[in-house]
Amino acid sequence: MILAPEVLTLFILNGIFLLFATVAFVLSVNIFLNWDINATTPKQYSLEKQSFLAATIVKYIFMLKLPLFLFFVFTLDKISSLLTGAMCAAGVVDATEYGTYLLMLKLLNLYLFGFWLTLHYLDIKNPNLPYTKMKFEFFIIAFLFLVMEIVLEGIMFASLDIDKMVSCCGSLYSSASTSAMGDILTINTPLLLGLFYGIFVLMILFYFFRVKYLFALLNITFIIGALISLISLFGTYIYELPTHHCPFCFLQADYYYVGYVLYTALFIGTFYGIRTGIMEMLGEKSCKSYNVSLIFNTLYVLLVTLYPIVYFIKNGVWL
Amino acid sequence: MKNINLYLVEFAINALLRAKSKNIFILVVFTLLTSLLTAVFLITGSIKHELQSTVQALPQITVQKIKAGRHYDIDTIIADDIINIAGVSEATPRVWGYYYFENAGVNFSLLGIDQYEQQYKESLSKVVETYDFDTPNSEAQMIVGQGVQKIMQENYYKDYFNFIKPDGSFKKVTLAGVFDAQTQLESNDMILMSKENVREIFGISENRATDIVVKVPNPEEVSTIASKIKMMYPDTRVISSNDLQVSYQNIFDYKSGVFLALFTIALFTFFMIIYDKTSGLSSEEKREIGILKAIGWRVDDILKEKFYEAFIVSFLAYTLGVILAFGFVYLFQAPLLREIFVGYSQLKTSFELPFIFDLQMLFLVFFLSVPIYIAATIIPSWRAATLEVDEIIR
Structure with a gap:
């Protein structure tokens, strides 16, 4: 099951997300703790630079997560033909106890990342960067959800059992x-x-x-x-x-x-x-x-x- | 979110053209990578489609006897019991097997048929109509596939063939005809003759058969009937066509999955190369960024321009790669690569890969190419975009 090309693709992309999101997370914590817009220290200056990297990474992840979510549902649909009893994605979601939570978490993350981007656009529109601290605080929480989602996705695909009978929608x-x-x-x-x-x-x-x-x-x-x-x-x-x-x-x-x-x-x-x-x-x-x-x-x-x-x-x- | 700035796109294209040799190198390598990946998915998709369509022509249930963990000849009486199960329209004992022809090192598939029996395959009924298998008086006859005919002719068997029976004596069978070319995928290595002759060649006794095929008109009833047969004869293996379909899907998912798993290494190597290539900015490029920032470009603008560059290169490579792969697979029938998936056998069937357009596959390749390239350029572009103006221009 793990070796289906679609699932592998999801894993590869999740790996990249995790790698980059961790970088962004470390930067976010750093910015959240040390950010001071009025300071003229070199530290603040480098923090401002780092905030660009973190923002780019989050943007990248979100832009991919949108189409990837549809791809994920598509993959569930395709896998359903392999599971006895399943006729559409509902069977696959229900095949493991994690499926429903994963789907909800994925949706929640889409909204979260979207709001993060909103905050980001408001932030960089204003020369005083009023929301920088807030947006990275927000990302620290969003990151935890993202990690949860990636781990859950791994567990779900690993525990799918082709020989187990599942319910049809x-x-x-x-x-x-x-x-x-x-x-x-x-x-x-x-x-x-x-x-x-x-x-x-x-x-x-x-x-x-x-x-x-x-x-x-x-x-x-x-x-x-x-x-x-x-x-x-x-x-x-x-x-x-x-x-x-x-x-x-x-x-x-x-x-x-x-x-x-x-x-x-x-x-x-x-x-x-x-x-x-x-x-x-x-x-x-x-x-x-x-x-x-x-x-x-x-x-x-x-x-x-x-x-x-x-x-x-x-x-x-x-x- | 925001509108695309066309001037920025133009600038990105010009920037790409300025570093022509570097970008063409990346483009070519990336195109080859994506086309290889696409080709593999196209080939598996086509073969899978071909096999799935043959599965549909197969009997719904096949019953085999298992003895000591191996496939063994089954009693023909069992067929009479199976046909009494409600929902079964036919149960036919089949007599068939593989005959190893040592001189050429190939296996022929021998299939015995009865003239007056209901045929479980349509292609066989046609053959029965054309040729006469019920000739006890005259000599034994056979009909062969095109591949078999070729092998036989190469070994100077023009009109007949001598099969060696288990007891060492010969059985001479004359060649009565050749299959149509249309059924090549299923008939290339096939030899058709009457059941008595096949029994004689393989040494199968009169009341035994190789397996029993069961026809069930209602597809919804297949699994219930399969379990009923299993209950009646616990020593049998009952295979339904659904099982076959699922296992085909699994096999090809597995094959392309293994390929993809290996391919991941190539992808990550490529990731490193791109990271390295885009990190190493020439002094000229640094100057350029310095000047842009000096005349008022923000960090975000430069990041955006770099993103456009990466997207243009990777999307171009993706499009070219996909087109290349389609040409390679469907125009040239995928030489070399195809062998991995078709499997090898001396009497390999030669068939055309049917054209299958699978949108999902295109998305799959997209997700495996474009995002990975863009990811590799994120950190180098950020480095470039946050360079200090005064340090560069000074």
């Missing part, structure tokens, strides 16, 4: 299953729809009235609402199958890879949404992220809404 995401998933799927449809569209409408309202904190907060709830409604309702329309709730299958070619579009739109939309809150906290202007957030969130809502409507037009009934 059909049984993992069914309302009969006893896990939290089962409870989520039994939420009744009008409530769920009301919540999902309610959040969205509120978001538009706050957009027009520029209530930034609430807008950011709504984006966080929007991620959760969107994922739950996607699994329990919209997914079934994508599959045109009332019993299939899998959040991974629509990443496959059979559904024209629509999952990648959906998740990317959701990520960009909510990322910029939360970003407005952070910018507000720092007292910066954030018009652009407002617009980007709203555009991508709307795109997401339109896309998922389109599936049931097209289904209704074609068949004349709701699922």
Whole structure:
């Protein structure tokens, strides 16, 4: 399993990330402890130089992590054909106890690194470098998450066992299953729809009235609402199958890879949404992220809404 | 995030052209590396596809008898029991084996067929329609693949062949026909004759067979039926076509994985070379950076320009490498490299690598080439970008 070329590639890149992130981590600790913008000592001067290296490294890692995340999901999908019982990435994620945590950690890291970059751009825009200390403090925490992710990824791929039977997404995401998933799927449809569209409408309202904190907060709830409604309702329309709730299958070619579009739109939309809150906290202007957030969130809502409507037009009934 | 500064890109291209010989050297080496990597993935992808499609033509379940840990002849009566399992449409005992032809040092695959039996492969039914295998009166006949025919002719067997039986006596079989060229992958080393003749050549008794193939029309039932057979006859090995498919995938993942693992060494060596090359700035380049900073370029601008340089070189190398690999594999059928994956045998089948376009493979090669090059240039570019202006220009 370890020797599948995709997995090896992930390992090689993780190795490079770890190497460079460690360099950046050491620099960050150094900067965090000794940074003093008003000092004119040679030490401060070299720290300022080092901050460029650390920033470049984080930028490099983030720029790669974005496409690599999609590649990771793609790899899970491919490996699923090797595991008995698995039919899509859900089976592989569930094959080991680490899979779910790894996926969540990966997502969290994407947001974290993204916010780091936001902080970085704000920082270098200002000649006084007001956020340098803060951004490296932030990176020290992000680094720990990154190491955790890399270690977990190693453990997960190492403990995948081809001969073990795993569950298919059909049984993992069914309302009969006893896990939290089962409870989520039994939420009744009008409530769920009301919540999902309610959040969205509120978001538009706050957009027009520029209530930034609430807008950011709504984006966080929007991620959760969107994922739950996607699994329990919209997914079934994508599959045109009332019993299939899998959040991974629509990443496959059979559904024209629509999952990648959906998740990317959701990520960009909510990322910029939360970003407005952070910018507000720092007292910066954030018009652009407002617009980007709203555009991508709307795109997401339109896309998922389109599936049931097209289904209704074609068949004349709701699922 | 920010818009790409086209002037900076232009500057980067010009900077690359200024150090022409150095960059062309890097480009050529890097292109060769990526094309080698791509070629390997293309070849495995094609062969895997070819094998997967033959697996689909195979019977769903094969039952073999295992005795003392080895494959042994199976009782033909077992086939009658298997066909009684619900869901099985056919169970056919097969008589086949490998015949080692010492003069040429090759193995022929001998397959026995019955004229009036349902054939488990479509290509075989066609053969049965064309030729008559049910001729007890006349002499024994066979149909051979093209590769077999060639070997036989080289050894002066034009119309017949003498098989040596286990007891040392000869069995003369006349050549009745040759397979079509289209089925070359499966029939190149094959000899087809009636079951009685194969039994005679291999010394298999009348109520025994090499294995039993089972046809299951509903693919969902295959695994259940396989386990039922295993329960009925614990001394057998039951292989389903799904198992084969998975193991093919594993074998080729393993093969290209081993290659990649070895290739990692090359990648890291390359990483070192790039690190070294980009670290060693000539005094001219240092001057250039000094002047740029003196006229107002920030550290970030220089870093960005260096990044553009690295990206242009590595992406160009990646694109060229991929194109080169496609040409090498599909136009020239990958000489040399292909031998690693096809395996060697004297009667090797010659087949065309089918064209498979796998987007994921392109991403795979991308992640193994461009980021590694850029990573190697991070620290040297930072060093260059933070040089002191006064120290350089002075």
